[in-house]
Amino acid sequence: MCGKYIVSKSPKASSVSPVPQATDNGHQPQPIINLDHGDPTMYESYWKEVGQKYSVTIPVFQSLSYFANMKNLCWFLEPKLEEEIKTLHKNVGNAITENRHIIVGTGSSQLILAALYALSDSLNDPNPVSVVSAAPYYSSYPEITDFLRSQLYKWSGDARCFDKDGPYIEMVTSPNNPDGVIRKPVVNRAQGMVVHDLAYYWPQYTAITSPADHDIMLFTVSKCTGHAGSRIGWAVVRDENIARKMVKFIEINTIGVSKEAQLRAANILEIISLSCQRQKPRDLDNFFEHSHQLMAERWKKLRNVVKNNQLFYVPKFPNQYCNFTNEFTETYPGFAWIKCKEGVDCEKLFREHKILTRSGKRFGGDAEYVRISMLSRDEEFDLFVQRLSTIHGTGNQN
Amino acid sequence: MCGKYIVSKSPKASSVSPVPQATDNGHQPQPIINLDHGDPTMYESYWKEVGQKYSVTIPVFQSLSYFANMKNLCWFLEPKLEEEIKTLHKNVGNAITENRHIIVGTGSSQLILAALYALSDSLNDPNPVSVVSAAPYYSSYPEITDFLRSQLYKWSGDARCFDKDGPYIEMVTSPNNPDGVIRKPVVNRAQGMVVHDLAYYWPQYTAITSPADHDIMLFTVSKCTGHAGSRIGWAVVRDENIARKMVKFIEINTIGVSKEAQLRAANILEIISLSCQRQKPRDLDNFFEHSHQLMAERWKKLRNVVKNNQLFYVPKFPNQYCNFTNEFTETYPGFAWIKCKEGVDCEKLFREHKILTRSGKRFGGDAEYVRISMLSRDEEFDLFVQRLSTIHGTGNQN
Structure with missing residues (x-):
C-alpha cells in the first residue's frame, strides 16, 4: 500500500488556478461555493428549531476563577461537562469512559498537541519522535506537528511507509477524515503509541458497532453537535501520567479552557442526550x-x-449494523472524498467552476482527489449539487 | 544590575518543606491559604452586586461556525468584542488602538506563544532566537518558551545579562509581575523585538500616565475584569504581517477562540465602559x-x-498622576513582592505557616523573595493578614 498516496515531487506549475472573480459579458458572476473547510453549519437548522427554549444564561459573577474543580486531575474541567460527556457516550455506546480520565481542550486541535507533548515528553529522548498517519490523513496533522519545529516530535508522513525502529506516534482517525473509512493502526510495532481521533464516530456519520476502548481517544463538539465556534473537545485517557501531562500542556498553552464554552457545551450535550x-x-x-x-x-x-457522470467517482461504503439505532445503516461521512478521472487536477477543475475544495495533495494523496465538505448549510449544499450537475467534459489535464 | 537576580546553582536541600497537614494535639489544623496563583476572585464581590441584571444569554443556535468575521484579518474575532475592546481602551486611555490589528487569544498565554511564533518564524533563521526578560520576570516565561523544545526560539534568561549579537525577543511586563514596577526594555539593541505584556496596566493597579503605543501589546480580561475563567486575552499589533502570523498560530493551535467566551467578555467590557x-x-x-x-x-x-515587623519588607511605589482618575495615586499591584530578611527562605517560612506563595527563585530572583497574590477573596485576604501578624522571630535560615 505504501506509496499509493505519495505526492509527486514535481507537480505541474498550472495545478492551481485563481478563482474567477467576474465576467465581462454583463452576466452576474456565479457565487463562489466554499466547501474547503468542514464548517458544520448544517446543524444550524436543527438548533434553530430547538430555539430559544434551550439557550444558556451565564450570570456575570459566575466562573471568574481559573479553577473549575480543584479535586480533579483536570482542574479546569467543569463537573457538569464531564458528567454530560460520560452520559452521552453511555447513551450512544461509542466509547468506554469508566475509569478513564476526561480532559477538556480548546477544540480537539489543542488535544492533538497535548497528546503529542504528553507521549513524546515522557520518552526523555533527545531525538524527536516520529509522528505518522496512513494517507490520506487529516490535512492538518503535518502542520500541527511541525509548525513550532519542536525537538520533541516531528512529522514523518504516511504510516504505511514508516520503517524506522524505536518509538513512534500513529494518528488514527476513524471514521477517517477525508475519506470516511473505518480505520485501525497500520504500523503495529513495539514502542508504538496510538492516538485515536474519533471526531466522526457518531451515529449521524457511521454505524456504532462497539464502544471504542483505546488509550487516548479524542472527540469534539464541532463534529458531534455542530458547535465548532465553541472550541470544545475532550480526550478520554487511560493512563494517569499521560493524562497529567496533557493537562500540563493545556495549562502552559492556555491556562485551561473557557468556562462559558464548557457550560454551553454541557448544556448542548444534555439536550442531545435528552433527545435520544x-x-x-x-x-x-x-x-x-x-x-x-x-x-x-x-x-x-x-x-x-x-x-x-464519467468525470467523478464517489466512494461506496459497506452497510453495517448500528447498535445505537438497532438497524443496518450506510456510512455518510462528513466529507466526500471525490476522485476525478485519471490525469485531472480535481481541485483545479472545481475551482474553475467556483467550487472551493481541498486538494488530495493536502492529505498526502494526489491531485486526482478532492475533499468536499458535506456539512454546509442547505442552500449552499443544494447550490453545489446543482452546479456539479453542470460539470461535464474531460476537464483539465495534469 | 546583571546578576542581581541570578539563582544560586546549588540551593540548600531543605529549601522547600512539605505543607503540614494536621496536628496531633487535638487542635483544629489551620486552613491552608493559597496565594501562589494570581486567581482574581477579588472582583467576584463587585460582579455579585451587579448581579443577574447583566447576565449573558446565548441561544443554542448561535455561533456554530468557526468563523466570526470573514472580512477581518482575525477571522475568529467577534466584531462586538473588537468594538468593546477599542471603546474601553479609549475610555481608560491606556492604549492606542487606531490603525492597529486586534487579535483575540485564549488568554494572554496563547498570545505570548503567538507573538513568539510570529516574530521568530519571520526571521527564517535556522537557529532559535533568544527570548529574554529582566529579572524578576513573570515565572511562566521560561516554561512557555521552552516546554516544546522549539527550534524557533529559546529562553535565554535575565535580559540584563543578555550580551549576544543578532536578533532577540524581549518580554516587557509593565506594571511588572511579580514586583509591580513600571518597566521599559533594558537590552535596547538593533534587531531587538519587544513584546509588551500590559495585563496590569489598568487604573485599579497603577496610574494611567499615557496611552501605550508599542508594536505588540498584550492584555487580558483576567486581570482587568477578574474573569480569568473566560480565557480571553487580546493583542494590539501594529504590523500586518506579524498580526497575520499570530492569527496563523491560533488557527493551528486551537482553530480560533471560543465564541461564548468572546461574547461574554464583550458584554463585561461594555458594562465596565458603561460604569465609567x-x-x-x-x-x-x-x-x-x-x-x-x-x-x-x-x-x-x-x-x-x-x-x-523586622522580618518582612514590602516595596514602596512613587505617587503618579493618573489621567483616568485625574488625581495623583499610589500603585497597588496585583501581587505583593515581599522580601524577607537576609538569609531567610521566604517561601519556606510562609509554607511553615500554611501560606502558599511563589518563591522568588521562580522569577529568576532569589529565595529571600516571594510573590503573594493580592487578588484573592476578602475572607482569604483577611485571614492572610491576620496570620501574617502572628509571624515573628528570625525564621529559618538558608
Missing part, C-alpha cells in the same frame, strides 16, 4: 436520527448527480 | 474606582501589619 430518550419532550427531535437523515439525503443527492 | 460614564446607571459603581479602592485598602492592611 424514549421519554423525550415532544417538540425535541432525536438529534442523531434527524442529522443522520439529513446526511443520508445529501449523500443520495450527491450520488444521483454523479451516477451518469 | 458620567451618565451611568445609579446602581452601577464605577468598576475601576471600586476596585482601586479595594486594592488601596488591601495594601494599607498589608503595610500596617508589616510596619513593625
